[in-house]
Amino acid sequence: MPRASIPVTRLSDAGHADPEETVGDPANGHSLPNTGKTVLRVRNDDEAAHTLTLVTPITVGGKNVEDTEVTIPAGATLSFGSLSTALYGSSTPIDVDSAQLKLTAFEP
Numbered sequence: 001m002p003r004a005s006i007p008v009t010r011l012s013d014a015g016h017a018d019p020e021e022t023v024g025d026p027a028n029g030h031s032l033p034n035t036g037k038t039v040l041r042v043r044n045d046d047e048a049a050h051t052l053t054l055v056t057p058i059t060v061g062g063k064n065v066e067d068t069e070v071t072i073p074a075g076a077t078l079s080f081g082s083l084s085t086a087l088y089g090s091s092t093p094i095d096v097d098s099a100q101l102k103l104t105a106f107e108p
Contacts, residue, residue, distance in 0.1 A: 003031040003093060008038060008105040022103045024096035029055075032083075032092040032105055039081040039106045044072040046100035054083065055093035072101060 009019045021043065022030065032040055042052050054068040065087065072078055083092060094103070 001028045003029045005091075006030050006032045006040070006094070006103050006105045008033050008107050010107050019104055024050075024099050024101035024103060026096050026098060029096070030094040030103065032094055034083050034085055034088055034090055034092040035107065036083065036085045037081070037108055038083060039079055039108075040083070040094075041077060041079045041104045041106070042072055043077040043102040043104075044074060044100060045102055046098065047074050048100075049073050050096065050098040050101050052078075052101060053095040054080070054088060055095060056087055057089050057093060058087065 004022070004025055006022050007019065009016060032038065044050055049071050052070050052072055054070075056065040056067050058065050070078065
């Protein structure tokens with residue numbers, strides 16, 4: 001099954017209510033439309049820590065660039081931004097280890 005795209009909410013000076021969160025899909029993963037200014041917010045809705053992986057789909061000199069793995073502590077929310085399109089691409093692959101990770105994305 002293909003990766004599920006995470007919807008991106010455009011922010012404005014009119015304000016915007018938080019969008020519905022995308023439930024993490026550990027089996028199929030996600031893709032994030034990424035302009036380099038996109039912000040990804042990840043909420044851990046569990047009493048245990050879980051891992052989010054920003055997959056780097058590029059190679060340098062024929063070698064894979066290491067993925068970025070981040071542990072999201074129990075009950076914590078972390079935000080990620082300035083995701084370089086040269087490193088992560090314009091459709092950033094994202095893997096999660098649990099459906100307890102809830103994802104939202106914003107674009108300024």
